[in-house]
Amino acid sequence: KNEVEQSPQNLTAQEGEFITINCSYSVGISALHWLQQHPGGGIVSLFMLSSGKKKHGRLIATINIQEKHSSLHITASHPRDSAVYICAVERGSQGNLIFGKGTKLSVKP
């Protein structure tokens, strides 16, 4: 079993819908990252969390360290949000990331 599990694997939404992507992990971590990968292939960092909640525009990320769970929310979704969203955890001082398998989001106009 992968150390980082994401759900759902695929998600289709109508423009304007509220979207939630979930991430659970089974190892001790120093930080959790949410990444976005567009069809062109580039990977962009959205958030790095070690506790609590962060907000950037229409994106909100939360983490519950005790439950080893994080969520990424997108409010008022838009077709340009269509991408693969990847949860990744960072362990200890080495800093390398362990990735979930990604959630492919498609937002229809």
Place this chain on the structure above:
Amino acid sequence: DTAVSQTPKYLVTQMGNDKSIKCEQNLGHDTMYWYKQDSKKFLKIMFSYNNKELIINETVPNRFSPKSPDKAHLNLHINSLELGDSAVYFCAISTGGEAFFGQGTRLTVV
């Protein structure tokens, strides 16, 4: 100005060849990483290099070797390329607050 620059973006080569992918970062961070994204889009660590010292080598064949001429560069050399090496390779750094990725190199071995 891009934090992590990676070249080339596409690389098509024949089996048995030797190739290199270059990576440069301009944030002065000590640690650089190489990740491999397979055909199912799953990302996995290959190497971690900290200040010119190899820290992580995750069961990668010996044909793959990271080379760090200086703190800003971590190149990936691949010898005797095999069909199964076809994938997208990403160079990255993690500053403790944010992760920065290169644009990726799509390697196709024919």
